[in-house]
Amino acid sequence: MKQNNGQTPNNENLRVVIRVRPPMAREINDGKFISTVQVAPDNLQLCIFDYHAIELVPDEDLEQYVSNPSNYTLHQFTFDYVYDQDSTQEQVYNTTAALSVDSTLQGYNSTIIAYGQTGTGKTYTMHGFSFNPNSDQLGIIPRSLHNIFNHIQMKSNSSTTFMVRASYLQIYNENINDLLRDSPTLNIREDKKRGVFVENLSEWAVRGPAEIYQLMRKGNAKRVTASTRMNDTSSRSHAVFIITVEQIEEKAEGKSAKVGKLNLVDLAGSERVRVTGATGQRLEESKKINQSLSALGNVIAALTENRGSKPHIPYRDSKITRLLEDSLGGNCKTTFMAMISPAIDAFGESLSTLKFANRAKTIKNTPIVNQDGDQGALLRKYQQEIQKLKSELEERTKQPLENLVNELEKEKQKALEDKQEAQSAYEQRSKDLFKETELRKQLEEKISALNSQMLVGGQKIEETPQFQSALEKQQRLIRQQYQEKLTELEKERQSIEEDKAQTDKYKQLLLKQRDIMIALTNRLNDRDETILQLQEELDVYEKLQKENEDQLHSQQIKLEQFEELFMENKIEIPLVLQNQKQYNKEKILGIQNDAQIQKLESIPVQTLHNNQQVQSDALISYELKNQIEINKQIQFDLKLTRIELEKSKNEIEQLKKQKNQDQISIIENARKSVDRILEQLTSEQSEQNLENVAKELNQLQKMLKQVLQPSRNHVKGQYSFSKSTSDSPNKIVLINKQNDQMAKSTGQLVKLMQMKPQPKQNQSPVLSSKLKQKQKSVGDLWNQI
Numbered sequence: 002m003k004q005n006n007g008q009t010p011n012n013e014n015l016r017v018v019i020r021v022r023p024p025m026a027r028e029i030n031d032g033k034f035i036s037t038v039q040v041a042p043d044n045l046q047l048c049i050f051d052y053h054a055i056e057l058v059p060d061e062d063l064e065q066y067v068s069n070p071s072n073y074t075l076h077q078f079t080f081d082y083v084y085d086q087d088s089t090q091e092q093v094y095n096t097t098a099a100l101s102v103d104s105t106l107q108g109y110n111s112t113i114i115a116y117g118q119t120g121t122g123k124t125y126t127m128h129g130f131s132f133n134p135n136s137d138q139l140g141i142i143p144r145s146l147h148n149i150f151n152h153i154q155m156k157s158n159s160s161t162t163f164m165v166r167a168s169y170l171q172i173y174n175e176n177i178n179d180l181l182r183d184s185p186t187l188n189i190r191e192d193k194k195r196g197v198f199v200e201n202l203s204e205w206a207v208r209g210p211a212e213i214y215q216l217m218r219k220g221n222a223k224r225v226t227a228s229t230r231m232n233d234t235s236s237r238s239h240a241v242f243i244i245t246v247e248q249i250e251e252k253a254e255g256k257s258a259k260v261g262k263l264n265l266v267d268l269a270g271s272e273r274v275r276v277t278g279a280t281g282q283r284l285e286e287s288k289k290i291n292q293s294l295s296a297l298g299n300v301i302a303a304l305t306e307n308r309g310s311k312p313h314i315p316y317r318d319s320k321i322t323r324l325l326e327d328s329l330g331g332n333c334k335t336t337f338m339a340m341i342s343p344a345i346d347a348f349g350e351s352l353s354t355l356k357f358a359n360r361a362k363t364i365k366n367t368p369i370v371n372q373d374g375d376q377g378a379l380l381r382k383y384q385q386e387i388q389k390l391k392s393e394l395e396e397r398t399k400q401p402l403e404n405l406v407n408e409l410e411k412e413k414q415k416a417l418e419d420k421q422e423a424q425s426a427y428e429q430r431s432k433d434l435f436k437e438t439e440l441r442k443q444l445e446e447k448i449s450a451l452n453s454q455m456l457v458g459g460q461k462i463e464e465t466p467q468f469q470s471a472l473e474k475q476q477r478l479i480r481q482q483y484q485e486k487l488t489e490l491e492k493e494r495q496s497i498e499e500d501k502a503q504t505d506k507y508k509q510l511l512l513k514q515r516d517i518m519i520a521l522t523n524r525l526n527d528r529d530e531t532i533l534q535l536q537e538e539l540d541v542y543e544k545l546q547k548e549n550e551d552q553l554h555s556q557q558i559k560l561e562q563f564e565e566l567f568m569e570n571k572i573e574i575p576l577v578l579q580n581q582k583q584y585n586k587e588k589i590l591g592i593q594n595d596a597q598i599q600k601l602e603s604i605p606v607q608t609l610h611n612n613q614q615v616q617s618d619a620l621i622s623y624e625l626k627n628q629i630e631i632n633k634q635i636q637f638d639l640k641l642t643r644i645e646l647e648k649s650k651n652e653i654e655q656l657k658k659q660k661n662q663d664q665i666s667i668i669e670n671a672r673k674s675v676d677r678i679l680e681q682l683t684s685e686q687s688e689q690n691l692e693n694v695a696k697e698l699n700q701l702q703k704m705l706k707q708v709l710q711p712s713r714n715h716v717k718g719q720y721s722f723s724k725s726t727s728d729s730p731n732k733i734v735l736i737n738k739q740n741d742q743m744a745k746s747t748g749q750l751v752k753l754m755q756m757k758p759q760p761k762q763n764q765s766p767v768l769s770s771k772l773k774q775k776q777k778s779v780g781d782l783w784n785q786i
């Protein structure tokens with residue numbers, strides 16, 4: 002038994018695993034299959050049996066032959082993990098690939114390389130032949146992305162921002178092509194920050210599983226595959242699916258960025274041309290594949306052989322080794338997955354694959370977390386861009402409507418000019434076409450006119466075959482030119498039509514926008530008008546108020562004049578006049594208050610107007626209604642006042658007239674009575690005369706009482722009213738004085754009436770002088786009355 006580095010490797014930066022694929026239909030002979038591979042139950046060791054000259058053993062002896070140890074040599078290998086033919090895609094992912102994904106999420110570069118003979122299951126392991134997220138066939142690539150998105154989901158509440166991008170390339174015949182975008186052949190570059198990378202390779206941001214499948218489908222469709230003897234869909238190129246995970250974590254001490262990269266490499270399978278029988282293009286492909294794989298072997302050999310302190314590693318011998326430079330002995334955590342077939346036919350390839358894998362175990366990688374400030378540059382750039390766009394949007398939102406309207410106006414003008422230009426070009430072209438047709442017609446007419454005059458060999462020239470053929474040729478030429486011209490003109494016409502349609506469309510759009518602007522402006526104007534109307538209404542109302550106020554004032558003055566007149570004439574002020582005065586007084590105060598209220602109410606409207614805000618229509622109409630109601634009320638009150646005033650005037654006039662007539666007649670009677678008394682007193686004295694005088698005096702007393710009585714009452718009323726209305730003390734004194742004078746006059750009269758007259762015959766000179774005195778005092782009394 003040959004031991005190949007028997008210990009379990011302990012190199013977590015470079016892991017090597019083997020996967021044995023199940024036998025395929027073509028490898029199973031009559032239901033019998035002899036496996037060359039045996040996997041230890043610990044999944045760490047594997048034995049491969051080298052059966053000696055087995056091809057010479059007849060089928061029926063095979064079973065017995067393989068069980069005899071002397072017929073085989075055993076090769077034993079130890080790896081990080083060995084998957085037997087029953088292993089599932091899920092197991093492979095969980096025990097191997099998941100570690101690489103974890104490393105990527107920690108910010109490391111990780112690579113998984115699927116290596117092996119053609120048809121051993123590299124593509125099956127890396128991709129799986131399914132795009133159904135729930136399929137157990139799913140390979141490492143879709144499972145890795147699912148895992149990454151689950152991780153991001155779990156961290157959704159943390160302060161970490163992620164960005165996942167994918168690229169997909171193939172190296173076919175030593176040319177690098179982008180599988181996700183049409184592009185010319187790409188080149189490999191290297192710089193200190195990024196390490197080795199493919200220049201201009203497209204990167205696609207992926208936000209969920211659906212997008213991953215879309216990219217995989219797209220890339221796989223472009224990848225070169227072909228049906229070979231060993232594999233129906235044999236990959237003819239090396240394919241690399243690159244997943245980049247950028248993350249920025251916001252911590253109290255600041256932001257920290259990490260960038261992890263996961264390279265998932267599905268190498269083309271090595272093949273023995275003798276076995277595959279490839280020719281032509283397939284042969285060329287095979288050669289290139291084998292060359293690049295042997296370059297990979299050389300790199301691994303150089304890395305694992307002890308050749309001094311700084312050995313030369315031939316990375317540049319092939320595109321794939323150059324591309325995987327970081328993964329092979331550099332800044333990367335790498336996993337080799339070597340696939341083998343258990344079939345006897347594939348023994349040679351399987352053994353060489355195992356030896357290759359065994360050698361790779363000793364490669365030393367030195368991965369570091371990509372964590373410096375420049376990492377996560379793209380994510381950071383995106384965040385900055387988003388910030389910039391946000392502020393730009395804010396700025397745009399702030400931009401006044403006017404600018405937009407002006408811009409639209411300019412665009413509209415431009416569109417109109419374009420349309421006019423297109424129209425005039427179209428017209429010009431139509432004219433040209435018309436001219437051309439006319440010209441052609443004229444030429445044809447000229448030719449036929451000339452021809453009709455010429456004769457050749459007795460024949461009209463146009464009837465000769467030469468002429469006919471020349472004419473036909475000429476006509477064909479003209480027709481062709483004409484046709485060409487027509488096509489050209491038609492094309493131009495179509496393009497003009499298109500331009501016109503475009504312009505019309507544009508114009509429609511502009512008209513629509515203009516209509517919206519007009520509608521907006523109209524609405525604004527309506528509101529302005531409403532405000533102006535309200536303002537006008539308020540002005541009219543104020544004016545009306547003013548007039549009412551003035552009217553009330555003048556009424557008040559008139560009333561006061563009437564009052565004075567009444568007082569002068571010692572006539573009681575009618576109650577209606579007093580009420581009216583009081584009412585006016587209240588009304589003036591009321592109006593002042595109303596005016597103030599109105600002023601106050603108008604404040605919000607003015608303030609709104611100043612602030613260029615628009616009060617709601619409902620509020621405005623409500624206020625307007627209120628104002629109209631108040632106006633109506635005032636007008637009604639004024640009418641009432643006027644009617645009351647008119648009424649009072651009439652009453653006053655009537656009272657005046659009545660009072661005067663009553664008093665005049667009483668006074669006239671009194672005068673007559675006094676005249677009679679005087680006559681009797683001055684005539685010859687007799688008892689009869691004196692009795693008559695006494696009667697007359699009595700009557701006079703009654704009459705005077707009649708005159709005085711209402712005056713007293715009136716004075717009393719006036720006094721009490723004045724008192725109750727808190728009139729001025731001067732007025733009260735004046736009224737009392739008048740009262741006293743009346744009382745005095747009445748007392749004198751009563752005294753006079755009580756005097757007893759003397760008989761006439763005993764009348765002495767003293768008596769006659771006394772009589773004269775009495776006569777005088779009666780005269781004085783009359784004057785006083």
Ligand SMILES: Nc1ncnc2c1ncn2[C@@H]1O[C@H](COP(=O)(O)OP(=O)(O)OP(=O)(O)O)[C@@H](O)[C@H]1O
Pocket residue numbers: 021022023025086117118119120121122123124125126232234235236237268269270271340
């Ligand atoms: N573990 C497995 N279980 C079941 N079927 C498998 C397994 N591995 C490979 N196969 C089948 O084997 C066939 C060849 O597999 P695949 O195309 O993946 O090989 P390959 O190594 O990529 O070949 P090539 O290098 O020619 O592209 C496929 O039909 C695949 O379904």
